[in-house]
Amino acid sequence: MSSRPYVLLSVAMSLDGYIDDASAERLLLSNAEDLARVDEVRAGVDAILVGANTVRSDNPRLVLREPRLREQRRARGDHPDPIKVTITGSGDLDPQANFFQLGESPKIVYALSSTVSTVAARLGTLADVVDAGDPLDVPKMLEDLASRGVRRLMVEGGGAIHTLFLAAGFVDELHVVVAPLFVADERAPRFVNPGAFPVTARMTLAEVRQIGDCALLRYLSGEADA
């Protein structure tokens, strides 16, 4: 098996590159049709990764919505939902969060060495807590996921996590959904945090699709042949 999974990074953003607004409520950026598409994409991966801040602020469920997709996964011997993965430095994760409470698939937490024992004690049997080094070693984390049978990993944000994966050069495919609105608030989180890495190489635009009032741009890593 490959030493790292194929990494698909997925994001919905405003026309000005924000992934939420600055309020406590999550801003709905995409639409029902796109949420159904995301459900299908999720059904095709082995694991979904979000940052600890997204677990805290959005309390996402990260389980498949469509029963047919769960049945299809079961029929091919997979977990009915993709494995859930998160990353934390602070260890501030609530065992009651939907991330840990919902779905039948395993949950994995990559924690910095300094917090791993505290997080493991707090979460008990709810998650497998793995020492991710200090600083966090992304290649090692991806190797660990591959050793657990994860061949396709979907990275769903937020901004710090997008930035981490893009800066490390570990994104094979990028799905950007552009919603027809502006946020225009510097306090709001952005798709990628500015200044975190130098300008990257060009990617290949593989698809442009209209999804209701949104646009999906699908990119593959690397430049297309001229």
Ligand SMILES: NC(=O)c1ccc[n+]([C@@H]2O[C@H](COP(=O)([O-])OP(=O)(O)OC[C@H]3O[C@@H](n4cnc5c(N)ncnc54)[C@H](OP(=O)(O)O)[C@@H]3O)[C@@H](O)[C@H]2O)c1
């Ligand atoms: N539109 C979209 O597609 C989309 C998708 C997901 C989320 N969002 C939005 O994104 C926002 C959250 O984004 P965010 O950037 O604040 O947070 P985030 O990326 O969800 O999570 C960041 C957290 O992950 C942990 N982390 C990240 N890199 C790490 C490293 N190298 N070492 C150790 N820990 C690390 C830290 O957790 P600790 O703090 O525990 O140390 C850090 O605070 C929310 O507003 C959410 O609604 C939007």
